[in-house]
Amino acid sequence: MLNNYSNEDKVLLAVDCIIFGFEKDQLKILLIKRDFEPEKGKWSLIGGFLKKNETLDQAGNRVLKHLTGYDNIYMEQFNAYSEVDRDPVDRTISVSYYALINIETHSALEEQYAAQWFAIDDIPKLIFDHDIMVKHALNRLRYRATHKPIGFELLPEKFTMKQLQKLYESILNTKLDKRNFTSKINGLDILVKLEEKDMNSSRKGSFLYMFDETKYKKKVEEGFTFKI
Amino acid sequence: MLNNYSNEDKVLLAVDCIIFGFEKDQLKILLIKRDFEPEKGKWSLIGGFLKKNETLDQAGNRVLKHLTGYDNIYMEQFNAYSEVDRDPVDRTISVSYYALINIETHSALEEQYAAQWFAIDDIPKLIFDHDIMVKHALNRLRYRATHKPIGFELLPEKFTMKQLQKLYESILNTKLDKRNFTSKINGLDILVKLEEKDMNSSRKGSFLYMFDETKYKKKVEEGFTFKI
């Protein structure tokens, strides 16, 4: 006998994305104004429905590509939400992803869509259970960013030590000591210090760095583990 | 206009459970022999389909209750699996949970169902993508057990320091130093040392301990964080 599962209930599966960015020393998330009922006009995460012939990761990528035009965005699934009435229209389970993008290379987002960046401690009330999703996403990001070198996804390719520090400060919601941070990062030995300086922030200028992914991967193979 | 999502695809949602237990100094998982096609007779995780009017947590609890008769089992959701062909019968997305049970109080499981405990480094080939689920569950358990006092879920109410050490050794897949382990645990100050001894393992007998959940919660409120 071939069981065909025909008596089982089918449901809608949505993918919702918490898109993180970093700008003006602040961690931000991208929200859109929902343009259909229910909750039309309210702020919402970016999302979409899973289609029959794609995986959740593919659906997440599709949603992100539709919004940004890019399809190599860092993304991690973190939780499924399934309260029976979480979406008043129809029974919908949502699998949530957080994504990290470099705001500078996606600067056209805000005009193209009714999208807007919000600093993480200034987020408006969101529809459905999206508030709790954001909270969970941030927890996951905090953990991941201290254990894997994903923070660089949020920065331009070339960045200063100060930018990196501010990034971690805003992800972790703490102040860090400049000297300790610098020596910790240098100790990791996965950045390239460029000759070039960023002259925007001071007269003296500050050296730019790049993440050396090749070196990082080589070190991982040799047993290195990233930890901040 | 009220959007009714009517053009979207619906899918089956399954819940699969990795049930961990601890017996004879070994971390184990409970598997069943699948009794319907496809893959009938192969080893499989315990699972079930999400019903229209329940949450994923409720579905997980239902599956566990059906198997064990208990419904207060520690359980944590950890990932959704969505490869298009992961289940050959129909498009099915699986949300996976790991659960921790005390084997002693559920000793009848093996006979009641075609279920069997397998030591984690002696697990047979499983159906579908269940192998990878087990691997991910173990990773999550390793993380969680070092950050929250959930290991006790796997032990009898009263346990010896040695049992606790062996438990952590098998979860973390390492050897631990007896003196260091003991003083670390005692330093946490969340166990009650009983007057009672376990006389089964030696002539001298070894003191029994209990997890003091009330004390733990009080300490957490005061800023304590569990860490092993």
Next chain:
DNA sequence: TCAAAAGTGTTTGCCATACACCCATGA
């Protein structure tokens, strides 16, 4: 010459690790 940010080392305390002997008991 001054204001503003960049860059740089040392000291301290704590925690993780390594390590070995005596104790209690029943056979």
Next chain:
DNA sequence: TCATGGGTGTATGGCAAACACTTTTGA
């Protein structure tokens, strides 16, 4: 009395945290 597992303390090294002054440069 002996074999078996239970129970206990100290010394060391490494890492995290605290901390302040000099440098550079354009205005």
